[in-house]
Amino acid sequence: CMDSTATNYDPLANTDDGSCIAVVYGCTDSTATNYNASATTDDGSCCLLDEVVLTMTDSYGDGWNGGTLTINGVTYDQPTTAPPFTSVSDTYTLCVDLSTCIAVTYSAGQWSSENSWSISDASGAVLASGGNVSGQFGTCVVNGCTDPTAFNYNASANTDDGSCIAVVNGCTDPTAFNYNASAN
Numbered sequence: 001c002m003d004s005t006a007t008n009y010d011p012l013a014n015t016d017d018g019s020c021i022a023v024v025y026g027c028t029d030s031t032a033t034n035y036n037a038s039a040t041t042d043d044g045s046c047c048l049l050d051e052v053v054l055t056m057t058d059s060y061g062d063g064w065n066g067g068t069l070t071i072n073g074v075t076y077d078q079p080t081t082a083p084p085f086t087s088v089s090d091t092y093t094l095c096v097d098l099s100t101c102i103a104v105t106y107s108a109g110q111w112s113s114e115n116s117w118s119i120s121d122a123s124g125a126v127l128a129s130g131g132n133v134s135g136q137f138g139t140c141v142v143n144g145c146t147d148p149t150a151f152n153y154n155a156s157a158n159t160d161d162g163s164c165i166a167v168v169n170g171c172t173d174p175t176a177f178n179y180n181a182s183a184n
Contacts, residue, residue, distance in 0.1 A: 002012075007040050020073075033122070034093075047095035052119050052127065057089040059114045066109025067132070069117055072096060078115075098127075101140035106133055151184045 026032045032046035032150050042099065056078045058064055061100030063080035070076075071094060078090050096102055104119070107125035118129035128137035146159030148163035170180030 001181075045154045049095050050098040050121070052094050052098075052121055054092045054094055055089050055120070056092075057118075059116070060111065061088045062114075063088065064109050064115050065111050067115050068107045068109070068113055070105040070107070072102060081140075096138065096158045098138045100138050101136055102129070102138040102169055104128060104135045104137065106130070108132055154174075 001010055001020035002013050002071075003009060003020040004011075004018040005023060006038055006155045007023055008019065008021050021040065022137050024036075024038050024040045025043040026036030026041075026055075027034045027046040028042040029035060029046040029048070030041050032048050033051045034045065034047045054069070054076060056064065056069065056076060058078055061081065065076040065080055066077075068075050068077045074094075076092055078088070081088055098121075104117070106117075108115075112132040116130065119127045121127055128135045139158045142154075142157050143159050143161040144154030145152045145164040146160040147153060147164045148174045149167060151167045152163065152165045165184065168180070168182045170183030171178045173179060174181075
């Protein structure tokens with residue numbers, strides 16, 4: 001092989017025998033979520049965590065007009081487009097650790113009411129979404145009362161913060177003869 005860009009280049013060859021193998025860049029780690037069996041040269045893109053897809057949409061179709069999302073220190077934008085304008089979406093594949101809480105920080109540009117975003121896992125399930133707002137996804141702590149029998153039960157809470165108020169039955173009308181000041 002006399003092609004210097006091939007993986008089997010032979011600098012001593014004086015006749016090309018047609019055996020050159022082209023370089024295919026990609027992830028060569030078979031344990032990575034984005035492993036590429038066709039890759040012959042690792043390009044450093046291997047994701048050993050969780051792959052998610054970020055979709056950024058502009059309802060008018062002219063892009064995010066300077067608006068951005070920042071996730072794990074990386075800022076994503078949607079370039080401004082030219083007419084004719086129709087709703088436009090761009091997607092990015094991200095490598096993240098879903099066992100942690102990951103912040104999604106929105107920064108507005110012009111016409112931010114046209115902006116929306118969503119983050120989906122490998123199965124297509126939406127993990128988080130929003131309009132022109134920030135958010136979070138992954139394993140995030142939500143403090144609150146986790147006792148479903150409590151007066152202030154919070155179905156969204158996944159970590160009990162000790163704030164539960166026990167339900168006390170009784171009359172809550174202070175003018176009634178059977179009024180119970182502890183009832184809630």
